[in-house]
Amino acid sequence: MQTSENLKCKILEIKKPADFTKSFVLQKPKNFNYEPGQHGYIELSLDNGKPFSFVSSPHENILEFATIIRNQSKWKQELDRKKVGDKLILSGPYGQFKYEDSENDIVFIAGGIGITPFMGILRYIAHKKLSTKVILLYSNKSENRTAFKNELDLISEKNQNIKIIYTMTEQEDFDGEKGRINQDFIREHVKNPEKKIWYVAGPPIMVKEINELLKKEFLIKKIKLDSFGGY
Numbered sequence: 555m556q557t558s559e560n561l562k563c564k565i566l567e568i569k570k571p572a573d574f575t576k577s578f579v580l581q582k583p584k585n586f587n588y589e590p591g592q593h594g595y596i597e598l599s600l601d602n603g604k605p606f607s608f609v610s611s612p613h614e615n616i617l618e619f620a621t622i623i624r625n626q627s628k629w630k631q632e633l634d635r636k637k638v639g640d641k642l643i644l645s646g647p648y649g650q651f652k653y654e655d656s657e658n659d660i661v662f663i664a665g666g667i668g669i670t671p672f673m674g675i676l677r678y679i680a681h682k683k684l685s686t687k688v689i690l691l692y693s694n695k696s697e698n699r700t701a702f703k704n705e706l707d708l709i710s711e712k713n714q715n716i717k718i719i720y721t722m723t724e725q726e727d728f729d730g731e732k733g734r735i736n737q738d739f740i741r742e743h744v745k746n747p748e749k750k751i752w753y754v755a756g757p758p759i760m761v762k763e764i765n766e767l768l769k770k771e772f773l774i775k776k777i778k779l780d781s782f783g784g785y
Contacts, residue, residue: 558586559645560600565638566616572701575667576634577609577620580642588612590653590678591671591753594619594646598632603643607651607670607755607780609702611677617644620701622667651780653678657751661744662690663735663764665756666699668782672755673702676716680709689744690718693735693756696725719743735764737771747772755780 567579588594590611596619597603606619624630636642653660653675662672669692679686694700700720710718721731721739731739740747752774754764758781768774 555587555589555592555647557646557648558583560597561586561644562641563617563644565636565640565642568636568638571620571705572703573698575620575622575699575701577618577701578633578636578642579610580617580619580644582615582617583644586617586644586647588647590675592647592649592652592674593671594644595648597643597645598629598636600643602629603645604629605648607674608647609670609673609677611674611681613678613681620667620670620673649780651753651755651778655684658685659687659749660689660751660753661747662688662692663752663754663756664690664692665735665760666694666782667701668754668756668761668780669701669706670755670782671780672753673705676706676709679716680713685715688716689750690716691721691735691739691743692718693721693723693760696722697728737767740767740772748774750774752777753780754778756782758783 561583563580566581569577571577593605593607595603596606609620610618623634664672706718710716722728754761761779761781768777
């Protein structure tokens with residue numbers, strides 16, 4: 555896949571997929587191609603950027619990325635001040651964290667904003683009407699912090715092969731699973747884990763712990779990892 559550098563992209567729309575989270579929809583450069591799950595490098599100005607996974611699917615005629623807006627991050631605060639019509643600088647695509655059409659039985663584990671690459675993959679699978687079996691285990695602090703939940707529910711409703719299990723770590727009144735994703739949680743929701751391809755995306759500590767757990771307790775060999783720092 556050919557990479558491009560320093561492409562100027564106009565912001566077409568800014569959305570709020572969850573509390574403290576913003577999604578930026580960009581004009582897609584001509585002939586910019588990528589694979590579902592990959593990321594780009596977004597700059598506010600030259601040499602002033604960060605990597606972000608594409609929420610959008612390759613089939614869409616826009617590019618979309620999402621991020622948590624943090625008060626303690628000057629870079630995020632500057633991004634937060636951007637408006638529709640402003641331009642960002644894009645380079646990419648990058649990364650081996652990507653879905654391949656030959657993968658037909660997979661498990662995604664997402665922590666917080668780690669959902670972003672999975673959105674692009676799920677949009678792609680849904681659009682192509684693939685028969686891929688997907689289980690998404692998605693952990694957040696609370697429902698209002700769960701990015702893209704409405705869209706995920708809709709995708710799952712329309713595709714019987716896509717199953718989503720949410721768990722909240724800080725919301726006691728959530729009508730569903732509570733607590734972190736651990737060995738018991740995985741055993742309860744994933745049958746024959748050793749036969750599946752695993753993807754894990756989220757905060758670095760979570761990704762490290764889940765990776766070690768999958769290898770040690772479930773003897774999983776095919777694991778794709780993507781860590782999301784706070785910037």
